[in-house]
Amino acid sequence: MVPTEQAMSKATNTPAFMSGLEPLTRRSLLRGLAVSGMAVTTGCSRLFGRKDAPEVLEFTSLSESEARTVTKLTAVLLPTEKYDMPSALSVVPTVKNVDVMVGQMPKQTRDLLGLALWVFESRPMVSFKFSSFSKLDDEKARDYVLAMQDGAFFERGITSTLKTLITVNYWRDSRTWPGLEYTGPVTEKWGVRRLGNAPLPLV
Amino acid sequence: MRIVTVPRDGVPVTDARSVVADPALGKNFAVQADVVVVGSGAGGSVVAYEMAKAGRKVLILEAGRYQPSANFTEHLGDTMTQIYRDQAAQFNTTADVLFVEGKCVGGSTVIGGCVMHQLSDKVLQGWSDKYGLKGFAPEKIKPTYDLVGKWLNVHVNEAHEINATAHKVIQGCERMGYAWKPVQRNVKRCALTGHCLAGCPSDRKMSALVSHLPWAAAHGARLFSDTQVTRALIKNGRVTGVEAVVRDPDTGNIVSNMRVDAGVVVFAGGTVQTPLLLQRSQIPDKSGQLGRNMTVQPFVQVMGKFKEPLYGFRGALVGVQVDEFLESDGIILASGLAEPEQLMVQGEQGAGDEHMEYMKSYKNMAGLNAFSLDEGHGSVEWKGGLLDGDKEIKWNPNRNEFAKIARSVSLASRIFFSAGAEKVWMPTFQKLAANNVFELDEQLAKVDYGINGMYTFRINTFHSHGTARMGADAYESVVNPNGEVHGVTGLYVADASLIPEPIGYAPQWTVQVMAKYVSDRIQEKSSSYFVS
Numbered sequence: 101m102v103p104t105e106q107a108m109s110k111a112t113n114t115p116a117f118m119s120g121l122e123p124l125t126r127r128s129l130l131r132g133l134a135v136s137g138m139a140v141t142t143g144c145s146r147l148f149g150r151k152d153a154p155e156v157l158e159f160t161s162l163s164e165s166e167a168r169t170v171t172k173l174t175a176v177l178l179p180t181e182k183y184d185m186p187s188a189l190s191v192v193p194t195v196k197n198v199d200v201m202v203g204q205m206p207k208q209t210r211d212l213l214g215l216a217l218w219v220f221e222s223r224p225m226v227s228f229k230f231s232s233f234s235k236l237d238d239e240k241a242r243d244y245v246l247a248m249q250d251g252a253f254f255e256r257g258i259t260s261t262l263k264t265l266i267t268v269n270y271w272r273d274s275r276t277w278p279g280l281e282y283t284g285p286v287t288e289k290w291g292v293r294r295l296g297n298a299p300l301p302l303v
Numbered sequence: 304m305r306i307v308t309v310p311r312d313g314v315p316v317t318d319a320r321s322v323v324a325d326p327a328l329g330k331n332f333a334v335q336a337d338v339v340v341v342g343s344g345a346g347g348s349v350v351a352y353e354m355a356k357a358g359r360k361v362l363i364l365e366a367g368r369y370q371p372s373a374n375f376t377e378h379l380g381d382t383m384t385q386i387y388r389d390q391a392a393q394f395n396t397t398a399d400v401l402f403v404e405g406k407c408v409g410g411s412t413v414i415g416g417c418v419m420h421q422l423s424d425k426v427l428q429g430w431s432d433k434y435g436l437k438g439f440a441p442e443k444i445k446p447t448y449d450l451v452g453k454w455l456n457v458h459v460n461e462a463h464e465i466n467a468t469a470h471k472v473i474q475g476c477e478r479m480g481y482a483w484k485p486v487q488r489n490v491k492r493c494a495l496t497g498h499c500l501a502g503c504p505s506d507r508k509m510s511a512l513v514s515h516l517p518w519a520a521a522h523g524a525r526l527f528s529d530t531q532v533t534r535a536l537i538k539n540g541r542v543t544g545v546e547a548v549v550r551d552p553d554t555g556n557i558v559s560n561m562r563v564d565a566g567v568v569v570f571a572g573g574t575v576q577t578p579l580l581l582q583r584s585q586i587p588d589k590s591g592q593l594g595r596n597m598t599v600q601p602f603v604q605v606m607g608k609f610k611e612p613l614y615g616f617r618g619a620l621v622g623v624q625v626d627e628f629l630e631s632d633g634i635i636l637a638s639g640l641a642e643p644e645q646l647m648v649q650g651e652q653g654a655g656d657e658h659m660e661y662m663k664s665y666k667n668m669a670g671l672n673a674f675s676l677d678e679g680h681g682s683v684e685w686k687g688g689l690l691d692g693d694k695e696i697k698w699n700p701n702r703n704e705f706a707k708i709a710r711s712v713s714l715a716s717r718i719f720f721s722a723g724a725e726k727v728w729m730p731t732f733q734k735l736a737a738n739n740v741f742e743l744d745e746q747l748a749k750v751d752y753g754i755n756g757m758y759t760f761r762i763n764t765f766h767s768h769g770t771a772r773m774g775a776d777a778y779e780s781v782v783n784p785n786g787e788v789h790g791v792t793g794l795y796v797a798d799a800s801l802i803p804e805p806i807g808y809a810p811q812w813t814v815q816v817m818a819k820y821v822s823d824r825i826q827e828k829s830s831s832y833f834v835s
Binding site: 176177257272299 | 309314379380492496504506507509513517614616648651653654655659732734
């Protein structure tokens, strides 16, 4: 029987599964995840965001399995070609950006992100016939992401963090902006003159 | 007569690189000053200017880096990396409330949306009556508001400063019968780029970077960036200076240890940093209120999608506000839509096709920012050693605050539907949207308070205040009505942490007024602090 969202939700509340996560849910896990997510998302595409995705992906900070998870999630979140947008995998180096950011994280945050990715990757084992996330077909992977997003608060936290991490790294790349009809920086384009410092107030 | 010349552009700054390159400074060095100001944002810059203008030898220490406005790229992502605190990832302990703050020369004035509010006479009179802040009675403090407003070109938005997003808010309000008005902003000849949150490259935003800091420098103040103050030095109940470390802004490595000897120390690091500084300095905290009473003014952004393209990200970022619910419900709404990447932290945008379609409708979107007044029960605490410790920020909405946020979302959504929105997205961690006003309540009812309201609404805070509150009673407040820390002579505070109770307004103007007020009090007592 194919597990349904309801079944998964039920599984979410299974004490045996939750017991392993309980100590992490309230503070350290979520905090680390969200902080690392935001830090990473804002931190690294300055370095890589406007370069092309490398032909051969080599990751220095993400482990092989983490890279698989991030790559799969990127593909699920951003079906860009269908919308005539630059590919999130082969044009904008979204996954590589994540890799670089992970390299800049403090150890504690890095460890927590690793745990989050592991939880996100392994969580479908409970309800998707012992399949990990990156092995799900695209439709099931999407269902899984949506179910996690509507899940318990810690599941929402993990999913939001990972989604934010990936989507910000894609949309901040200026090559994605024409597709949104977003103009980006304009001051130089418009020839706006700099005013310099304000004069001293009259005494 | 002294000739004072303001630099045409930029501010003279000694950064970590200059410290390393200067053989006179070395790994450990000491500096003497009359007044050391910690923080260069709204409060610190005003104090530095006022003190320098009065002839004092002023040193400003800023933990963040110096980013001249000429280097601003109008790319929000780059800006967050460089000049937002914790790369725009400063969270509460449960990591679901984002505390947005500038960490750079000029502080949050550099990255703010330029909204300037005066406190009402009723609020100011309340401060005078309840907390013994007689100097803040309306008739006494209003002239200072006027003065600061004049300095910073505060004006009511003119017609050309009302963009398409704001026009949708106006339409909705007109149909609902809600009062709206143009926002007051501190901008000079706004270029209408819409990139306020990434810093203003043409110097039109009257941030500290182009006003009080160069003015202070013109009067001789010296500014160190990349310099993190670890604590104030206090001896026999009197401040004697500060200890600081100069860090490489890229690696975080310490390049020098610094000591400043000064008769007056003014902490102006903001609501989060100032109580941490005071805690690390181990000030006598008779009241037990240090780091407590933090108001966060939770802010959520409701997004409306309209049939026609609006390009609502163009033009002045904030156009109009709806403040008729401030007195009755503690809610104030303001129009605004920023860069695409900002949308990722404002709500839940689905996955796959749904996400792509959401983003593709960016040009059809308008944003309405809903600020609600909370009860001021947040706290900030320093945990661990001076250099290797970390902050802990606690705030989650209680049930009343949660209900108020939900009400603010409901009001904002109704305004958009009245203006003709086809869809409104809720600012929640769950994926929630309403296709018409009749679905709205049903959708909002799905947001369950759960455990401490965690991971319900996607809350940001730009306007936190109140962690070192001002008052006459030393058993109820941290700082006296002159801005001086109770029990420590010469140690002052001049930022939003002084605000004694929750306020529903944008605090920048008030902070600058309070900083001017504190500067005047320091001057009045100058014979106690300065030899000449």
